[in-house]
Amino acid sequence: MTNRLSWFVILWLVVVFAFLYAPIVSVVVYSFNDSKLVTVWGGFTLDRWYIALANDRQIIDAAVLSLEIAAISSTLATILGTVAGYVLVRFPKFMGRTAFSGMVNAPLVMPEVITGLSMLLLFISMEQLIGWPQGRGLTTVVIAHVTFTLSYIAVVMRSRFLTLDLSLEEAAQDLGARPLKVFFVITLPIVLPAIVSGWLLGFTISLDDLVITSFTNGPGTTTLPQVVFSKVRLGLDPKINALATIIIAIVSIGVIFATIHMRRQEKQRQRDEQMAIRAIAKA
Amino acid sequence: MAATESARSVSRLPASSWIHNLLQSLGIRGRTLVIAIPFLWLLLYFFLPFLIVLKVSVAFITIAQPPYTHYNEAGHLVFNIGDSYGRLVSDALYIKAYLNSMVVAAISTIICLVIGYPFAYGMARCSHSVRNILLMLVILPFWTSFLIRVYAWIGLLKNNGLINDVLIWIGLIDSPIGMMNTNFAVYLGIVYSYLPFMILPLYANLEKMDMSLIEAATDLGCKPLKAFFVITVPLSFPGIVAGSMLVFIPAVGEYVIPELLGGPSSLMIGRVLWSEFFSNRDWPTASAVAIAILLALVVPLMIYQKYQDKELEKES
Numbered sequence: 001m002t003n004r005l006s007w008f009v010i011l012w013l014v015v016v017f018a019f020l021y022a023p024i025v026s027v028v029v030y031s032f033n034d035s036k037l038v039t040v041w042g043g044f045t046l047d048r049w050y051i052a053l054a055n056d057r058q059i060i061d062a063a064v065l066s067l068e069i070a071a072i073s074s075t076l077a078t079i080l081g082t083v084a085g086y087v088l089v090r091f092p093k094f095m096g097r098t099a100f101s102g103m104v105n106a107p108l109v110m111p112e113v114i115t116g117l118s119m120l121l122l123f124i125s126m127e128q129l130i131g132w133p134q135g136r137g138l139t140t141v142v143i144a145h146v147t148f149t150l151s152y153i154a155v156v157m158r159s160r161f162l163t164l165d166l167s168l169e170e171a172a173q174d175l176g177a178r179p180l181k182v183f184f185v186i187t188l189p190i191v192l193p194a195i196v197s198g199w200l201l202g203f204t205i206s207l208d209d210l211v212i213t214s215f216t217n218g219p220g221t222t223t224l225p226q227v228v229f230s231k232v233r234l235g236l237d238p239k240i241n242a243l244a245t246i247i248i249a250i251v252s253i254g255v256i257f258a259t260i261h262m263r264r265q266e267k268q269r270q271r272d273e274q275m276a277i278r279a280i281a282k283a
Numbered sequence: 284m285a286a287t288e289s290a291r292s293v294s295r296l297p298a299s300s301w302i303h304n305l306l307q308s309l310g311i312r313g314r315t316l317v318i319a320i321p322f323l324w325l326l327l328y329f330f331l332p333f334l335i336v337l338k339v340s341v342a343f344i345t346i347a348q349p350p351y352t353h354y355n356e357a358g359h360l361v362f363n364i365g366d367s368y369g370r371l372v373s374d375a376l377y378i379k380a381y382l383n384s385m386v387v388a389a390i391s392t393i394i395c396l397v398i399g400y401p402f403a404y405g406m407a408r409c410s411h412s413v414r415n416i417l418l419m420l421v422i423l424p425f426w427t428s429f430l431i432r433v434y435a436w437i438g439l440l441k442n443n444g445l446i447n448d449v450l451i452w453i454g455l456i457d458s459p460i461g462m463m464n465t466n467f468a469v470y471l472g473i474v475y476s477y478l479p480f481m482i483l484p485l486y487a488n489l490e491k492m493d494m495s496l497i498e499a500a501t502d503l504g505c506k507p508l509k510a511f512f513v514i515t516v517p518l519s520f521p522g523i524v525a526g527s528m529l530v531f532i533p534a535v536g537e538y539v540i541p542e543l544l545g546g547p548s549s550l551m552i553g554r555v556l557w558s559e560f561f562s563n564r565d566w567p568t569a570s571a572v573a574i575a576i577l578l579a580l581v582v583p584l585m586i587y588q589k590y591q592d593k594e595l596e597k598e599s
Contacts, residue, residue, distance in 0.1 A: 105588055105591045109529060111553060121335045121566075121570070251427050
């Protein structure tokens with residue numbers, strides 16, 4: 001019975017992974033298709049669509065802009081998200097905590113059309129009242145991206161702070177360091193890997209956003225997802241396949257590299273712990 | 284006493300010291316400031332906008348920039364509920380789209396659960412090193428562009444797409460099945476895009492489960508399948524709720540998937556909001572639609588929030 005169950009489970013794992021990866025693989029394969037019709041195989045070409053992509057000014061300009069927006073928003077969101085995650089873990093009681101935790105969690109699931117519309121209406125009301133932000137563009141898109149990516153980063157940081165060993169911070173405090181110094185000298189370096197992965201997560205989410213950007217954007221700052229979306233609406237385009245392949249390649253290499261690195265660190269930590277235990281046992 | 288005092292002042296960073304002095308002279312405690320920074324940001328940019336949506340939803344349409352006004356033709360300030368909300372209740376199109384979105388989101392959530400549960404269960408039962416690799420493989424598509432993953436399905440589902448080509452080639456069908464621009468494609472797109480959101484909380488829950496409970500049950504003569512439904516499933520209930528909310532809530536307002544994969548008949552409320560706003564430039568109605576969606580999502584959002592708080596409490 002147990003064997004039969006595990007057979008089913010293994011088969012299920014394989015089938016679902018096939019489901020998750022088949023579309024991604026097909027996009028990559030067809031980026032090497034020497035035919036203008038994306039789904040009709042016309043022989044192999046290594047670089048036809050990549051050269052076409054590199055010569056598409058519209059896509060390149062939009063990509064540069066999107067990378068810029070993603071870098072700025074993710075940096076700001078990482079600062080705010082780290083503080084928010086810290087507050088959620090370290091300050092269990094303060095006035096408005098429930099509201100705060102609700103506002104941190106809600107953007108994660110809030111339908112994007114609602115977030116996008118509400119932020120645009122805010123920007124317009126603010127412009128009418130205080131004259132800032134003037135019009136829609138880089139500033140408004142960045143503020144919108146910071147607001148919804150900071151939630152993702154806060155969740156990452158919250159789980160990191162939850163598992164953090166307090167003894168080092170306590171030791172520093174006992175030795176007379178002020179809370180602010182303890183945070184910057186002790187806490188921050190320890191949680192740095194989580195901050196880096198939080199930043200990367202924020203970066204990719206910002207880079208990928210279409211709906212909130214469309215609401216909060218103005219003319220002249222068209223982002224990469226907006227260009228891709230308008231092209232996809234007109235039909236399949238092999239250049240999009242080439243672009244997708246580049247994105248998938250970068251992400252895969254990054255994630256695989258990060259996983260290997262984390263596993264190595266984990267092993268190192270286990271080794272250190274064992275050595276410490278042995279040292280204690282000897283003494 | 285003097286010695287410790289001087290040691291303290293030495294240990295201070297110069298930067299933190301003047302910030303500290305400034306705050307002290309203003310009478311603000313550091314803790315308050317730390318809380319205030321993200322709190323005020325979220326209040327201003329996340330909470331306040333909803334109040335403005337509520338405000339605009341009772342405005343009149345006008346030809347101006349921005350295209351709404353709170354004054355009627357006589358110049359009086361009025362709450363205009365009739366135009367926006369009145370339209371929502373009287374026009375069958377809105378009600379149909381609204382209900383259809385709920386149905387599509389609910390069915391997609393159930394499909395995600397049915398696919399995701401055995402999958403997360405299988406992952407959690409693998410050895411530690413295999414588990415990490417599988418986890419990475421689940422997260423990987425999540426990091427690649429959502430828009431591109433939806434785009435990929437167009438290439439597979441089209442009449443001359445990969446799936447039809449393969450089915451014709453193996454002789455299962457003679458002419459292509461129309462899968463693009465159907466409700467089927469919308470379900471497929473939503474399930475595909477949101478499946479990782481279902482799997483991850485389920486996995487996190489099942490991974491922590493105490494296996495000795497199941498061993499005890501089987502030792503006492505309980506059949507494995509029964510043990511699964513009597514012990515594993517009820518214990519994983521928080522994971523089921525979290526995963527379901529992570530799929531259901533955003534799926535209700537989904538715009539990109541029905542727009543790219545669905546046809547004109549795949550009416551979803553997120554699409555209605557979009558076209559009211561961008562095509563008709565009817566901002567009050569778009570705002571009223573947003574409020575209507577939020578009303579339906581209040582309870583799911585509260586369930587989700589309660590789960591998040593419980594997890595935090597449990598772990599700390």
